[in-house]
Amino acid sequence: GAGVSQSPRYKVAKRGQDVALRCDPISGHVSLFWYQQALGQGPEFLTYFQNEAQLDKSGLPSDRFFAERPEGSVSTLKIQRTQQEDSAVYLCASTLSSSGSLADTQYFGPGTRLTVL
Amino acid sequence: GNSVTQMEGPVTLSEEAFLTINCTYTATGYPSLFWYVQYPGEGLQLLLKATKADDKGSNKGFEATYRKETTSFHLEKGSVQVSDSAVYFCAALVDKLIFGTGTRLQVFP
Numbered sequence: 708g709a710g711v712s713q714s715p716r717y718k719v720a721k722r723g724q725d726v727a728l729r730c731d732p733i734s735g736h737v738s739l740f741w742y743q744q745a746l747g748q749g750p751e752f753l754t755y756f757q758n759e760a761q762l763d764k765s766g767l768p769s770d771r772f773f774a775e776r777p778e779g780s781v782s783t784l785k786i787q788r789t790q791q792e793d794s795a796v797y798l799c800a801s802t803l804s805s806s807g808s809l810a811d812t813q814y815f816g817p818g819t820r821l822t823v824l
Numbered sequence: 825g826n827s828v829t830q831m832e833g834p835v836t837l838s839e840e841a842f843l844t845i846n847c848t849y850t851a852t853g854y855p856s857l858f859w860y861v862q863y864p865g866e867g868l869q870l871l872l873k874a875t876k877a878d879d880k881g882s883n884k885g886f887e888a889t890y891r892k893e894t895t896s897f898h899l900e901k902g903s904v905q906v907s908d909s910a911v912y913f914c915a916a917l918v919d920k921l922i923f924g925t926g927t928r929l930q931v932f933p
Binding site for chain 1: 828860866867868869870873913915919920921922923924925926
């Protein structure tokens, strides 16, 4: 596909369950970003990868959140022991930049809507 | 801390009306500035950007000028169409992209 894809598009979890959200960036894109978008809010940065290296994870809200990109392409955001406050849309974005410039255009996926009951 | 503030919506306009969506930022230095748009059922798309003071970004009839004196990056369009109905997000790149809360635009025929 031509764009960033994310799966699943919708996820309902019971409180306490673990979830895994997948992001497939545009082929060849070096940098990958995860954002959390609560209802009625703008996206908030969670973490950033350049290839397989996680360069910034300052936005992860707690140690229940974990992200990986082991081969520098597909990334997974894992949330352990989900809580109701984790309910949000999780967005993934990628950029082509090989220089690591964050000013390059970020291409966003459609997001995964997580609902924790 | 770094932040982006944009006008609350919804903004409701008739087709062919003039549009302004205000955006101001608080940041150290001179961040790159962006407007993203989210059409119903779709992901965020970059609409336009400006990387330094006095730059004007433009796309699809939309324009925004980077004003460092007022730390603003207001979005304008001279004549909106029904197809412009969407949520618009202003963002500033500091060490990461910081988004405003979004402004919903509704254009009626």
